[in-house]
Amino acid sequence: DVKVTQSSRYLVKRTGEKVFLECVQDMDHENMFWYRQDPGLGLRLIYFSYDVKMKEKGDIPEGYSVSREKKERFSLILESASTNQTSMYLCASSLEGTGHVEQFFGPGTRLTVL
Amino acid sequence: TQLLEQSPQFLSIQEGENLTVYCNSSSVFSSLQWYRQEPGEGPVLLVTVVTGGEVKKLKRLTFQFGDARKDSSLHITAAQTGDTGLYLCAGANNDYKLSFGAGTTVTVRA
Numbered sequence: 519d520v521k522v523t524q525s526s527r528y529l530v531k532r533t534g535e536k537v538f539l540e541c542v543q544d545m546d547h548e549n550m551f552w553y554r555q556d557p558g559l560g561l562r563l564i565y566f567s568y569d570v571k572m573k574e575k576g577d578i579p580e581g582y583s584v585s586r587e588k589k590e591r592f593s594l595i596l597e598s599a600s601t602n603q604t605s606m607y608l609c610a611s612s613l614e615g616t617g618h619v620e621q622f623f624g625p626g627t628r629l630t631v632l
Numbered sequence: 633t634q635l636l637e638q639s640p641q642f643l644s645i646q647e648g649e650n651l652t653v654y655c656n657s658s659s660v661f662s663s664l665q666w667y668r669q670e671p672g673e674g675p676v677l678l679v680t681v682v683t684g685g686e687v688k689k690l691k692r693l694t695f696q697f698g699d700a701r702k703d704s705s706l707h708i709t710a711a712q713t714g715d716t717g718l719y720l721c722a723g724a725n726n727d728y729k730l731s732f733g734a735g736t737t738v739t740v741r742a
Binding site: 522527549553558559560561562563566568574576608610618620621622623624625626 | 636638641662663665672673674675676677680682720722724728729730732733734735
């Protein structure tokens with residue numbers, strides 16, 4: 519079974535703090551994704567990576583950066599957290615290929631920025 | 633602006649009833665996926681449809697992809713409390729990205 523794990527289920531941070539969200543997958547998948555999920559808006563893609571050290575902006579990259587130093591690990595960084603970044607963050611991975619390929623999701627990190 | 637519009641946003645039915653969730657777009661997609669997300673968990677893939685007009689059945693769930701590959705529907709027959717969850721459709725073309733709808737929250741009451 520594919521397993522995608524995220525470092526925290528719940529996180530509370532203060533405005534201006536630097537925040538790291540970690541994601542690890544154990545199935546040797548090439549692609550990894552970071553989404554945020556907000557009520558009424560569905561999942562919106564922040565960044566994705568199709569290989570180690572490779573990254574591409576998604577639909578809402580502003581205020582975020584990512585790092586992929588190892589194939590199994592994809593980190594999302596909020597350089598200076600703001601209240602409008604309060605959200606559910608979901609990490610996903612998939613085999614090499616296009617969007618037609620199934621994405622496997624982690625359980626999510628609910629981030630609250632005060 | 634959501635590329636994929638899902639309706640209804642919320643659906644509450646009694647166990648044993650049938651329900652249909654719709655996913656519509658003005659864009660054509662090469663394939664469309666349906667995911668279900670339970671509280672506290674990430675979405676899990678139910679099905680991928682790739683051919684216009686395609687119908688796929690998964691036990692009590694029937695998925696249809698429109699002829700023009702712009703819309704899809706999910707029909708559940710004789711719903712059970714275990715069908716409760718957020719149902720998400722997602723369209724794909726020939727890049728890495730999936731475009732998700734906002735989701736339909738289905739509640740099946742015992």
